[in-house]
Amino acid sequence: MGADGKLCLLDESSVLLNLAMPDQILLDCFDLAYNLLLVDMKSDNYKKEILREFNSYWFASAKLYMYSAIEEKNYGYSEMPMFISGNIRVLASSLPEEKYLAYNYLKAIDDDKAFSANCNVISLRKNSKPIVLKELYKWSEVRKYILDNVSGSVKRAFQRFLNQTISGGMKYIVLSLPSEHGNILFGFRVNFRNKRREKIEKITNVKVEQVYIYRIDRKYMLQRSGMEEDISKKQILLLGCGSVGGYIANNLCQLGIGSIDLLDNDLFSKENVHRHFLGFDSLMCKSSHKAVLLKERLEQMYPYTDIDSLDYEDRSVEKFILKKDRLANYDIIISALGEPTLNLEINRILYEEKISTPFICGFNEPYGIGGHAVAVNIDQHSCLRCLYTDLMSDDLVPFRASLVEEGQHFKKNISGCSSAFVPYSCLDSQQTAILVARLAIEILKGEVEHNKIHSWIGKSDALVNAGFIPSAFYQFRKTNKSEGEVAIMTAKHCPICHKK
Amino acid sequence: MINLQKEFIEFHDKIKLDNENQILRDKRDILLQKLKENISKDAAVYTTFNQGSYAMGTGVKPEEEDYDIDVGIRFDINCEDYEDPIVPKKWVRDALDGHTKSVKIRRSCVTVTYQKGNEPIYHIDFAIYANNNDDGNMYIAKGKEFSDDSNKFWELSDPLGLIEKIDSKFTEDEDRYQLKRIIRYMKKWKMHNSNFTGNGAPTGIALTVLAYDYFVVSKEYDPYKLKYVYNDFEALRSFVLAIKNSFKLQHNSETGTFYYNIESYLPVEPKNNLFEKMTESQLNILYQEVESMLGKLDEVATKTKKCDACEILVKIFGKDFPITVDKSMVGTSESA
Numbered sequence: 001m002g003a004d005g006k007l008c009l010l011d012e013s014s015v016l017l018n019l020a021m022p023d024q025i026l027l028d029c030f031d032l033a034y035n036l037l038l039v040d041m042k043s044d045n046y047k048k049e050i051l052r053e054f055n056s057y058w059f060a061s062a063k064l065y066m067y068s069a070i071e072e073k074n075y076g077y078s079e080m081p082m083f084i085s086g087n088i089r090v091l092a093s094s095l096p097e098e099k100y101l102a103y104n105y106l107k108a109i110d111d112d113k114a115f116s117a118n119c120n121v122i123s124l125r126k127n128s129k130p131i132v133l134k135e136l137y138k139w140s141e142v143r144k145y146i147l148d149n150v151s152g153s154v155k156r157a158f159q160r161f162l163n164q165t166i167s168g169g170m171k172y173i174v175l176s177l178p179s180e181h182g183n184i185l186f187g188f189r190v191n192f193r194n195k196r197r198e199k200i201e202k203i204t205n206v207k208v209e210q211v212y213i214y215r216i217d218r219k220y221m222l223q224r225s226g227m228e229e230d231i232s233k234k235q236i237l238l239l240g241c242g243s244v245g246g247y248i249a250n251n252l253c254q255l256g257i258g259s260i261d262l263l264d265n266d267l268f269s270k271e272n273v274h275r276h277f278l279g280f281d282s283l284m285c286k287s288s289h290k291a292v293l294l295k296e297r298l299e300q301m302y303p304y305t306d307i308d309s310l311d312y313e314d315r316s317v318e319k320f321i322l323k324k325d326r327l328a329n330y331d332i333i334i335s336a337l338g339e340p341t342l343n344l345e346i347n348r349i350l351y352e353e354k355i356s357t358p359f360i361c362g363f364n365e366p367y368g369i370g371g372h373a374v375a376v377n378i379d380q381h382s383c384l385r386c387l388y389t390d391l392m393s394d395d396l397v398p399f400r401a402s403l404v405e406e407g408q409h410f411k412k413n414i415s416g417c418s419s420a421f422v423p424y425s426c427l428d429s430q431q432t433a434i435l436v437a438r439l440a441i442e443i444l445k446g447e448v449e450h451n452k453i454h455s456w457i458g459k460s461d462a463l464v465n466a467g468f469i470p471s472a473f474y475q476f477r478k479t480n481k482s483e484g485e486v487a488i489m490t491a492k493h494c495p496i497c498h499k500k
Numbered sequence: 501m502i503n504l505q506k507e508f509i510e511f512h513d514k515i516k517l518d519n520e521n522q523i524l525r526d527k528r529d530i531l532l533q534k535l536k537e538n539i540s541k542d543a544a545v546y547t548t549f550n551q552g553s554y555a556m557g558t559g560v561k562p563e564e565e566d567y568d569i570d571v572g573i574r575f576d577i578n579c580e581d582y583e584d585p586i587v588p589k590k591w592v593r594d595a596l597d598g599h600t601k602s603v604k605i606r607r608s609c610v611t612v613t614y615q616k617g618n619e620p621i622y623h624i625d626f627a628i629y630a631n632n633n634d635d636g637n638m639y640i641a642k643g644k645e646f647s648d649d650s651n652k653f654w655e656l657s658d659p660l661g662l663i664e665k666i667d668s669k670f671t672e673d674e675d676r677y678q679l680k681r682i683i684r685y686m687k688k689w690k691m692h693n694s695n696f697t698g699n700g701a702p703t704g705i706a707l708t709v710l711a712y713d714y715f716v717v718s719k720e721y722d723p724y725k726l727k728y729v730y731n732d733f734e735a736l737r738s739f740v741l742a743i744k745n746s747f748k749l750q751h752n753s754e755t756g757t758f759y760y761n762i763e764s765y766l767p768v769e770p771k772n773n774l775f776e777k778m779t780e781s782q783l784n785i786l787y788q789e790v791e792s793m794l795g796k797l798d799e800v801a802t803k804t805k806k807c808d809a810c811e812i813l814v815k816i817f818g819k820d821f822p823i824t825v826d827k828s829m830v831g832t833s834e835s836a
Binding site: 242243338340362365366390391395396397398399403404408410432472473476489493 | 501720723726833836
């Protein structure tokens with residue numbers, strides 16, 4: 001059923017219409033409608049369909065709405081506080097959370113008119129039928145429906161509520177109806193207009209209104225992100241909030257990661273604007289630290305992620321990793337530093353201290369030729385240093401899977417050393433960030449068994465036009481269209497994972 | 501284990517003498533032109549070809565600037581018709597005589613020593629062959645002008661055979677290049693070693709044939725560079741070990757002494773043992789020197805600093821081997 005209460009025969013986005021045959025489209029629609037009317041109203045299919053569409057029907061008949069951030073579980077019979085400010089009604093696990101959501105995300109205006117009320121949250125029995133849909137409900141009908149569809153203990157608790165005596169007042173009731181695709185929430189506002197004190201059960205001067213419930217709880221919101229596994233409890237350390245790091249942080253928050261710590265001592269400047277997730281407006285903020293600005297921006301966007309911009313000493317990675325056990329506190333460590341020296345140091349600490357936290361390094365290569373997400377510390381057969389170790393010795397060499405020939409210098413220096421940069425675009429950073437985020441999620445879901453490199457392979461034109469040379473590895477991967485992942489080869493002289 | 505490949509290649513570039521060498525090419529061409537202009541009308545028709553290490557691509561620059569080049573002259577004659585092999589040798593000697601201070605008929609060739617002013621000395625050896633024989637083989641003219649008849653003879657020879665064997669030993673060019681580099685390293689070792697005196701040093705051809713028999717390519721595939729990476733140090737070390745292992749301790753019943761003997765036969769005609777002219781004491785010295793070189797190479801393998809390893813290699817090969825230090829920085833193309 002559509003938002004306007006009409007039955008919908010087709011979902012426009014799931015069919016391809018032959019617009020050259022308008023007459024036939026019309027006839028086919030009649031067929032669909034005819035078949036719909038033939039459905040047996042006693043059949044299981046019909047019941048399931050009704051249940052699935054119930055919320056749409058409820059939406060069509062409800063004149064009030066409420067936001068619910070309560071998690072999906074069996075509430076039995078519970079009385080919970082609820083926050084109301086004008087038309088904004090919010091139900092969450094606590095009043096502070098309701099206020100936080102209302103003021104930060106639901107456009108509630110902070111004035112004296114806001115108040116809190118009690119809301120009865122009642123979980124219905126499994127296999128309960130949805131309430132018969134009507135334009136108007138009597139209080140007795142609602143009461144009966146609840147009593148008929150709850151378990152014994154809930155019935156007793158609800159009965160105690162019904163036995164209370166009141167003289168007028170407003171009550172909100174939210175019912176949680178189990179279905180195979182999760183609980184369906186629908187609500188009522190019951191306005192008791194009696195002047196004399198009476199048992200709630202007996203009050204007859206009652207106005208019942210349907211309340212549509214907008215679900216903004218984490219689980220519901222994340223359904224569309226395709227995230228099946230619960231990654232909300234995972235903790236991530238992101239080192240580097242630059243061009244790549246900014247997008248990685250955004251991707252992970254959007255995917256529903258529970259907690260992310262950001263570490264970067266760099267300041268956001270106007271030169272960053274066209275390569276960074278943050279924009280010009282961030283230059284107006286109080287802080288100039290990329291990590292702080294990123295935290296502030298992401299918190300505005302994603303209410304359920306716990307974001308911390310680490311203010312440890314001078315915010316430098318060098319000092320942060322001195323206390324090694326700190327690294328063990330995370331489910332995954334991501335480096336978007338673009339500094340192999342630091343990445344290798346972290347790699348060394350993880351291996352030598354036997355810290356099992358998986359480690360991903362994400363970085364771009366110049367002029368849009370590609371980018372990499374390298375995951376290590378997943379197995380112990382290789383490590384990051386293997387990719388920087390000579391084939392014949394333990395000599396340190398440039399990244400062996402590089403897409404450019406070694407020995408070339410790419411930094412552009414227009415106005416002094418402090419503004420030197422390597423040419424790549426914001427799209428390169430976003431593409432690399434996507435690789436990193438995908439790999440991180442795969443690892444968190446336990447789908448990755450071995451250390452590996454995920455790469456994207458771009459065009460070499462810009463690089464070549466600037467007078468540089470791509471590597472043989474690039475040519476091979478480009479020619480063989482071997483974009484994607486490659487395993488990390490063990491370097492037999494690696495001084496970290498093959499130390500004798 | 502440290503990677504010394506760059507150092508070995510730099511060393512090789514410094515010591516190699518190949519047919520790219522313009523000076524030698526010019527000297528040779530001048531003499532061949534002279535030969536063409538001055539050769540007696542009685543002489544048979546001939547063709548020339550490069551032979552020896554110069555042609556094989558295993559030449560090493562001489563330490564005393566005494567460059568040497570081997571040229572083969574194939575006369576279209578049947579050795580049956582020339583009982584005296586000195587006759588064709590004289591054709592060549594007489595044509596070139598007077599061109600330089602010294603043109604001499606030697607046992608296996610005609611040698612022209614070339615000197616101009618204060619320029620370094622070059623000598624060019626012309627080996628003389630009869631190339632139109634009943635059996636289809638080539639014969640080299642042996643003997644000096646005034647030798648006894650018993651020392652003048654035609655000897656079955658296949659000067660291009662060894663070159664062909666070396667060149668066809670490996671199908672991969674790079675493998676063959678490593679073989680040739682190893683031969684050059686050994687020649688340089690011999691040259692630099694002052695314990696070899698007179699005929700006590702193994703000949704270039706003996707070292708070449710040892711390499712032909714015992715050399716094993718040392719390389720590893722780099723999956724990121726998509727090519728083989730060669731390890732000359734390991735190839736050299738295992739080759740020297742193989743040479744050492746091919747020595748046999750033998751007893752001389754006449755003198756009652758023991759000595760280390762090594763035999764290595766030319767894989768082409770005349771298929772002689774290339775160490776046959778060495779005395780027992782020279783063979784012992786050779787064994788000791790091989791053993792000492794292996795000891796030094798093993799010591800190199802234990803070093804963790806490049807400069808320490810290079811210093812030992814300088815002892816083996818002389819100052820042409822570079823001394824480098826480890827670098828504390830490598831470039832990067834990474835950014836985020």
